[in-house]
Amino acid sequence: xxxxxxxxxxxxxxxxxxxxxxxxxxxxxxxxxxxxxxxxxxxxxxxxxxxxxxxxxxxxxxxxxxxxxxxxxxxxxxxxxxxxxxxxxxxxxxxxxxxxxxxxxxxxxxxxxxxxxxxxxxxxxxxxxxxxxxxxxxxxxxxxxxxxxxxxxxxxxxxxxxxxxxxxxxxxxxxxxxxxxxxxxxxxxxxxxxxxxxxxxxxxxxxxxxxxxxxxxxxxxxxxxxxxxxxxxxxxxxxxxxxxxxxxxxxxxxxxxxxxxxxxxxxxxxxxxxxxxxxxxxxxxxxxxxxxxxxxxxxxxxxxxxxxxxxxxxxxxxxxxxxxxxxxxxxxxxxxxxxxxxxxxxxxxxxxxxxxxxxxxxxxxxxxxxxxxxxxxxxxxxxxxxxxxxxxxxxxxxxxxxxxxxxxxxxxxxxxxxxxxxxxxxxxxxxxxxxxxxxxxxxxxxxxxxxxxxxxxxxxxxxxxxxxxxxxxxxxxxxxxxxxxxxxxxxxxxxxxxxxxxxxxxxxxxxxxxxxxxxxxxxxxxxx
Amino acid sequence: xxxxxxxxxxxxxxxxxxxxxxxxxxxxxxxxxxxxxxxxxxxxxxxxxxxxxxxxxxxxxxxxxxxxxxxxxxxxxxxxxxxxxxxxxxxxxxxxxxxxxxxxxxxxxxxxxxxxxxxxxxxxxxxxxxxxxxxxxxxxxxxxxxxxxxxxxxxxxxxxxxxxxxxxxxxxxxxxxxxxxxxxxxxxxxxxxxxxxxxxxxxxxxxxxxxxxxxxxxxxxxxxxxxxxxxxxxxxxxxxxxxxxxxxxxxxxxxxxxxxxxxxxxxxxxxxxxxxxxxxxxxxxxxxxxxxxxxxxxxxxxxxxxxxxxxxxxxxxxx
Numbered sequence: 001x002x003x004x005x006x007x008x009x010x011x012x013x014x015x016x017x018x019x020x021x022x023x024x025x026x027x028x029x030x031x032x033x034x035x036x037x038x039x040x041x042x043x044x045x046x047x048x049x050x051x052x053x054x055x056x057x058x059x060x061x062x063x064x065x066x067x068x069x070x071x072x073x074x075x076x077x078x079x080x081x082x083x084x085x086x087x088x089x090x091x092x093x094x095x096x097x098x099x100x101x102x103x104x105x106x107x108x109x110x111x112x113x114x115x116x117x118x119x120x121x122x123x124x125x126x127x128x129x130x131x132x133x134x135x136x137x138x139x140x141x142x143x144x145x146x147x148x149x150x151x152x153x154x155x156x157x158x159x160x161x162x163x164x165x166x167x168x169x170x171x172x173x174x175x176x177x178x179x180x181x182x183x184x185x186x187x188x189x190x191x192x193x194x195x196x197x198x199x200x201x202x203x204x205x206x207x208x209x210x211x212x213x214x215x216x217x218x219x220x221x222x223x224x225x226x227x228x229x230x231x232x233x234x235x236x237x238x239x240x241x242x243x244x245x246x247x248x249x250x251x252x253x254x255x256x257x258x259x260x261x262x263x264x265x266x267x268x269x270x271x272x273x274x275x276x277x278x279x280x281x282x283x284x285x286x287x288x289x290x291x292x293x294x295x296x297x298x299x300x301x302x303x304x305x306x307x308x309x310x311x312x313x314x315x316x317x318x319x320x321x322x323x324x325x326x327x328x329x330x331x332x333x334x335x336x337x338x339x340x341x342x343x344x345x346x347x348x349x350x351x352x353x354x355x356x357x358x359x360x361x362x363x364x365x366x367x368x369x370x371x372x373x374x375x376x377x378x379x380x381x382x383x384x385x386x387x388x389x390x391x392x393x394x395x396x397x398x399x400x401x402x403x404x405x406x407x408x409x410x411x412x413x414x415x416x417x418x419x420x421x422x423x424x425x426x427x428x429x430x431x432x433x434x435x436x437x438x439x440x441x442x443x444x445x446x447x448x449x450x451x452x453x454x455x456x457x458x459x460x461x462x463x464x465x466x467x468x469x470x471x472x473x474x475x476x477x478x479x480x481x482x483x484x485x486x487x488x489x490x491x492x493x494x495x496x497x498x499x500x501x502x503x504x505x506x507x508x509x510x511x512x513x514x515x516x517x518x519x520x521x522x523x524x525x526x527x528x
Numbered sequence: 529x530x531x532x533x534x535x536x537x538x539x540x541x542x543x544x545x546x547x548x549x550x551x552x553x554x555x556x557x558x559x560x561x562x563x564x565x566x567x568x569x570x571x572x573x574x575x576x577x578x579x580x581x582x583x584x585x586x587x588x589x590x591x592x593x594x595x596x597x598x599x600x601x602x603x604x605x606x607x608x609x610x611x612x613x614x615x616x617x618x619x620x621x622x623x624x625x626x627x628x629x630x631x632x633x634x635x636x637x638x639x640x641x642x643x644x645x646x647x648x649x650x651x652x653x654x655x656x657x658x659x660x661x662x663x664x665x666x667x668x669x670x671x672x673x674x675x676x677x678x679x680x681x682x683x684x685x686x687x688x689x690x691x692x693x694x695x696x697x698x699x700x701x702x703x704x705x706x707x708x709x710x711x712x713x714x715x716x717x718x719x720x721x722x723x724x725x726x727x728x729x730x731x732x733x734x735x736x737x738x739x740x741x742x743x744x745x746x747x748x749x750x751x752x753x754x755x756x757x758x759x760x761x762x763x764x765x766x767x768x769x770x771x772x773x774x775x776x777x778x779x780x781x782x783x784x785x786x787x788x789x790x791x792x793x794x795x796x797x798x799x800x801x802x803x804x805x806x807x808x809x810x811x812x813x814x815x816x817x818x819x820x821x822x823x824x825x826x827x828x829x830x831x832x833x834x835x836x837x838x839x840x841x842x843x844x845x846x847x
Contacts, residue, residue, distance in 0.1 A: 062613030
């Protein structure tokens with residue numbers, strides 16, 4: 001049995017946190033200094049050839065080749081092997097050049113220029129030009145776009161070609177993290193055809209050609225012999241199978257029909273660990289769970305009530321019973337421990353019924369009765385977590401009435417409409433993106449309708465701030481504001497848990513976000 | 529014979545009417561589910577703008593009656609339309625999966641129907657013996673377990689422990705016939721275990737009924753061989769109830785196997801229907817439902833025709 005996680009530590013407890021983040025910092029430093037990492041590497045020389053077989057949750061018969069429609073793991077992982085983006089997120093979590101050979105911005109971070117890598121060709125032989133990039137971005141940006149990534153590009157005023165090998169993005173306001181924005185897995189570069197992005201062809205620039213794609217069933221990929229990126233794409237081919245049933249995924253891995261599976265049922269992880277041929281892959285902090293309280297609702301418009309709620313939840317118990325320990329406790333803000341933007345000095349909030357009663361009295365009420373509309377649409381175990389919360393809050397004199405809502409249509413009919421619900425987020429690499437999409441005034445997914453003027457002012461200022469320490473100070477204050485005034489209870493950061501057979505191997509460190517090595521295992525891993 | 533032909537035509541015409549009713553009900557039912565395809569596809573990442581753009585592109589902003597009329601008109605021209613979710617032609621989407629579903633059902637029927645009939649006859653012949661009791665107990669146990677449980681048991685024994693058969697029935701596009709057979713063993717076994725009991729019990733019950741009747745007694749007294757009594761005298765008269773049960777089970781094998789599809793990751797129509805309902809992809813839901821409804825109608829019509837043909841009193845009514 002063995003277990004990997006991207007922080008290269010075993011189960012991490014809150015009290016160990018500072019120590020571990022120091023280790024992670026040292027590793028990141030080693031990477032950036034180009035120091036040898038032999039001590040950390042488990043298998044340093046990738047072996048070419050072989051077939052990678054993946055059994056993935058998150059595929060549906062309604063999937064499509066259109067990048068604007070990609071909403072789950074199967075398409076994310078499969079098409080990440082077919083297409084490249086302008087930048088790539090390296091295993092240390094930084095944005096590095098991919099199809100853009102280099103990039104720079106004006107000092108106010110408002111205009112960004114990406115210089116394309118010369119000599120890159122699509123699988124159909126067409127060479128990459130600035131026009132391809134422009135139409136690919138406009139595919140999501142245009143007025144009648146239905147893309148799930150439209151909000152990601154909310155900052156972008158225009159994108160234009162500068163000659164044949166550079167692309168210029170003009171933003172509405174400065175964004176120091178824009179190189180991270182264009183690394184989004186939706187923003188793949190497709191060839192231009194008649195002035196539009198040709199997504200139907202499935203032709204990209206990356207390490208694998210799309211041989212066949214049957215939505216909800218399978219995808220077959222074969223290695224692109226002309227791949228421009230050195231040291232990547234080791235497997236000769238890859239097969240992705242959509243396996244919706246958790247038990248079927250585990251069976252397929254145990255019986256050797258696939259090499260890697262994702263979303264391992266946390267109840268069975270302990271059993272899988274007994275198998276000497278399998279390795280559990282844990283990505284810490286990959287997503288976080290929230291209980292959003294609408295700050296403009298009668299129930300929660302008083303911050304003292306929100307504070308009472310935040311002190312009435314026992315995070316350690318939830319971590320142990322809902323996540324079987326595969327996660328970290330949250331501190332009522334959305335920045336994951338281990339992110340370089342984390343405010344490490346911010347005190348961890350704990351379960352404190354007395355403090356909760358104190359806040360209730362301050363708000364002028366003796367006891368509180370609220371309705372929590374919960375659904376497993378948010379995450380597996382959301383209803384269980386809600387019921388546990390109800391029991392814990394009872395100690396503080398808060399009566400939570402848990403109402404189970406159908407998963408079907410939960411996000412369109414209940415979430416952000418009812419005062420108190422359950423929700424989840426994929427954690428972001430940058431504090432700016434997380435705050436901008438989920439916490440800024442007027443943001444499409446500001447799930448708590450929170451409107452804190454100081455926070456909003458800091459958000460805009462930090463976005464265009466190129467001075468890193470100054471920027472970190474702003475982010476520190478914003479995390480404190482979320483924690484002490486925001487509408488979201490953030491009790492847990494959940495790991496994404498995958499499992500691989502020891503027939504396949506990967507580098508010493510895997511990406512600290514998303515799942516399956518930052519969705520890029522097909523081009524990064526190799527046969528053992 | 530003429531009256532039989534008329535009956536078949538009549539049934540088929542009624543069947544068409546039922547299909548129309550089914551399509552209306554499905555259209556209304558999917559419309560009553562919360563949310564539409566734009567919201568379902570975009571999920572948590574929906575924004576009002578993208579949802580509106582989505583609806584406009586798919587023509588979902590038209591009134592429901594207009595949309596239904598458009599769909600019906602296209603259908604009458606033999607065009608099932610395209611999936612709202614990924615723009616693929618529905619005929620293409622369904623084609624391969626319908627083939628998979630039908631071949632799985634056919635294999636399961638090939639195994640289960642003869643087994644059930646033979647076991648039913650043996651049980652009737654040796655009724656109340658230990659053999660009969662063993663058969664009944666095991667068949668009833670198999671059918672009492674939920675099918676996913678049977679499937680998991682088979683996987684545990686035959687793929688995890690013994691390693692004889694794969695736990696996935698997922699097929700590569702260029703799979704050989706041998707591979708297809710190998711991969712179908714466990715799902716076929718699961719389905720057979722689930723459907724055999726009812727057919728076997730019905731065969732046993734109707735044979736036992738008949739074997740007690742005076743004309744069988746007469747045949748026995750004449751000294752006719754046991755096997756001839758069963759095949760020649762008893763079975764033809766027991767056919768009507770058996771055929772009806774067989775038809776019901778065959779229909780189940782086509783339309784009711786989504787759980788087995790999920791456990792064995794077998795790409796059949798059931799999974800397509802479930803995915804399409806959850807995404808509110810109405811044209812695909814309609815097409816699948818029509819296929820399922822047509823299966824029921826055809827199989828039931830077939831069963832009725834067979835039971836009439838096997839019964840001289842119904843074939844030649846005195847009028």
